[in-house]
Amino acid sequence: xxxxxxxxxxxxxxxxxxxxxxxxxxxxxxxxxxxxxxxxxxxxxxxxxxxxxxxxxxxxxxxxxxxxxxxxxxxxxxxxxxxxxxxxxxxxxxxxxxxxxxxxxxxxxxxxxxxxxxxxxxxxxxxxxxxxxxxxxxxxxxxxxxxxxxxxxxxxxxxxxxxxxxxxxxxxxxxxxxxx
Amino acid sequence: xxxxxxxxxxxxxxxxxxxxxxxxxxxxxxxxxxxxxxxxxxxxxxxxxxxxxxxxxxxxxxxxxxxxxxxxxxxxxxxxxxxxxxxxxxxxxxxxxxxxxxxxxxxxxxxxxxxxxxxxxxxxxxxxxxxxxxxxxxxxxxxxxxxxxxxxxxxxxxxxxxxxxxxxxxxxxxxxxxxxxxxxxxxxxxxxxxxxxxxxxxxxxxxxxxxxxxxxxxxxxxxxxxxxxxxxxxxxxxxxxxxxxxxxxxxxxxxxxxxxxxxxxxxxxxxxxxxxxxxxxxxxxxxxxxxxxxxxxxxxxxxxxxxxxxxxxxxxxxxxxxxxxxxxxxxxxxxxxxxxxxxxxxxxxxxxxxxxxxxxxxxxxxxxxxxxxxxxxxxxxxxxxxxxxxxxxxxxxxx
Numbered sequence: 001x002x003x004x005x006x007x008x009x010x011x012x013x014x015x016x017x018x019x020x021x022x023x024x025x026x027x028x029x030x031x032x033x034x035x036x037x038x039x040x041x042x043x044x045x046x047x048x049x050x051x052x053x054x055x056x057x058x059x060x061x062x063x064x065x066x067x068x069x070x071x072x073x074x075x076x077x078x079x080x081x082x083x084x085x086x087x088x089x090x091x092x093x094x095x096x097x098x099x100x101x102x103x104x105x106x107x108x109x110x111x112x113x114x115x116x117x118x119x120x121x122x123x124x125x126x127x128x129x130x131x132x133x134x135x136x137x138x139x140x141x142x143x144x145x146x147x148x149x150x151x152x153x154x155x156x157x158x159x160x161x162x163x164x165x166x167x168x169x170x171x172x173x174x175x176x177x178x179x180x
Numbered sequence: 181x182x183x184x185x186x187x188x189x190x191x192x193x194x195x196x197x198x199x200x201x202x203x204x205x206x207x208x209x210x211x212x213x214x215x216x217x218x219x220x221x222x223x224x225x226x227x228x229x230x231x232x233x234x235x236x237x238x239x240x241x242x243x244x245x246x247x248x249x250x251x252x253x254x255x256x257x258x259x260x261x262x263x264x265x266x267x268x269x270x271x272x273x274x275x276x277x278x279x280x281x282x283x284x285x286x287x288x289x290x291x292x293x294x295x296x297x298x299x300x301x302x303x304x305x306x307x308x309x310x311x312x313x314x315x316x317x318x319x320x321x322x323x324x325x326x327x328x329x330x331x332x333x334x335x336x337x338x339x340x341x342x343x344x345x346x347x348x349x350x351x352x353x354x355x356x357x358x359x360x361x362x363x364x365x366x367x368x369x370x371x372x373x374x375x376x377x378x379x380x381x382x383x384x385x386x387x388x389x390x391x392x393x394x395x396x397x398x399x400x401x402x403x404x405x406x407x408x409x410x411x412x413x414x415x416x417x418x419x420x421x422x423x424x425x426x427x428x429x430x431x432x433x434x435x436x437x438x439x440x441x442x443x444x445x446x447x448x449x450x451x452x453x454x455x456x457x458x459x460x461x462x463x464x465x466x467x468x469x470x471x472x473x474x475x476x477x478x479x480x481x482x483x484x485x486x487x488x489x490x491x492x493x494x495x496x497x498x499x500x501x502x503x504x505x506x507x508x509x510x511x512x513x514x515x516x517x518x519x520x521x522x523x524x525x526x527x528x529x530x531x532x533x534x535x536x537x538x539x540x541x542x543x544x545x546x547x548x549x550x551x552x553x554x555x556x557x558x559x560x561x562x563x564x565x566x567x568x569x570x571x572x573x574x575x576x577x578x579x
Contacts, residue, residue, distance in 0.1 A: 060468035062498050143503045148418045150371040151386040151411045159323035162347055167323055168294040
């Protein structure tokens with residue numbers, strides 16, 4: 001009968017962890033957290049206690065008023081309120097999936113977009129797919145609450161291919177992170 | 181348009197690759213054709229030659245072709261003629277040597293095109309021949325399109341500064357005389373550089389201030405002005421303009437506020453004024469559903485330094501349309517704080533520059549890749565140049 005062996009268990013766990021991660025990946029994720037940090041309120045507790053933010057100005061932009069939820073290959077798709085570049089949905093990828101052979105960037109710029117179906121605000125991470133030449137199809141340029149490069153996490157002109165093998169830009173996805 | 185051109189070009193390239201003999205014959209026939217029609221055609225055998233350029237002139241302007249095609253085209257606004265091309269890859273930045281002897285290009289390439297080892301460098305081209313002169317390796321640079329203030333050269337032409345983002349932010353200092361990378365200076369929270377003679381650099385920051393980096397001492401020192409703009413609700417456009425002789429930068433915000441900043445060891449920010457109020461209408465606001473005239477585009481303002489007139493790309497719309505192309509260019513007299521002229525423009529341009537001549541010309545570029553040269557004396561479109569590029573546009577600031 002096998003005895004409980006915490007050393008062996010610990011070693012196994014560590015080995016599995018080490019095998020499934022890379023220093024580079026951790027750095028990239030840490031970088032993402034740092035970049036995204038100013039966008040999130042500090043703590044879940046303080047967030048819950050804080051008054052609910054007024055999202056009405058965000059629902060009234062020209063983009064939000066014309067946004068739709070049915071076709072993610074069109075610039076008017078609701079999650080694209082602050083996207084810039086070629087839509088991966090037109091390039092062999094999906095709304096949160098890179099086209100074959102491309103690599104998703106672990107860091108991204110972010111937008112807060114309104115879903116017209118429920119009228120609620122959602123945090124969208126615009127993750128670039130990298131390592132292949134520019135797809136140059138379905139180019140969109142959403143600019144809701146988009147800023148300039150000295151506020152990089154909210155700027156959509158920057159090539160967001162950090163922590164990927166190559167920084168060549170291919171296309172952009174719009175990954176839903178959660179309620180904003 | 182853009183795509184069709186690329187397909188055409190690659191088809192020609194493929195045809196040449198596959199059928200070298202036939203295409204060579206075709207090329208010869210094409211070369212010979214115009215000669216055959218000319219009345220006084222020479223029948224003497226010819227030799228190939230290479231043109232050279234004069235030093236950059238006040239009537240010249242430089243247009244980056246855009247996000248798909250590399251190259252920065254040199255045009256003469258008098259003739260509308262393409263004079264040559266400075267080799268800039270997509271996302272490369274070009275800067276002029278103030279003495280007019282060289283073109284500098286900050287660029288990034290990989291050893292195996294889209295993969296392999298990343299290489300960042302400042303490349304030097306001779307202004308007369310456009311021949312390669314040197315590569316100066318640097319540790320990195322921000323990869324972004326359409327920014328004019330990420331790669332700047334000091335007034336005396338001795339130093340260049342390349343903005344880096346990895347995603348920590350810093351400035352790479354390059355000695356152009358020694359053609360050597362000197363050092364990287366950390367610059368947290370700021371971007372968009374301007375050189376300040378005798379001091380170093382200034383930059384815009386996300387706390388709404390201007391940072392000044394004193395580079396003269398052994399250790400760089402960074403100081404900040406008091407915050408004066410809101411970087412998330414009413415940001416200052418990255419592509420602001422500077423009059424080096426007057427030591428003054430002109431900043432424009434999304435709502436249309438114009439600030440002048442006296443550059444120096446301690447920059448002094450002037451009281452802003454609204455471009456809309458300067459035109460006699462209500463000022464731009466961040467409020468939703470408010471239709472007004474707003475500035476927009478990637479390079480939305482140009483400064484004519486001899487007269488202190490600012491040219492701004494304007495469009496009617498709501499707030500958060502700061503990337504939209506223009507239907508009018510507003511000419512602002514910065515001294516009187518008045519809009520002195522509103523010029524209707526076609527094709528929704530997203531980039532504007534103005535030549536620094538006594539009788540200036542306005543240069544407009546946009547998404548359609550068509551350039552327009554407007555004679556500001558008459559308001560007439562002097563040249564329409566197709567298949568040119570989307571910008572940014574550069575002019576000779578100190579002709």
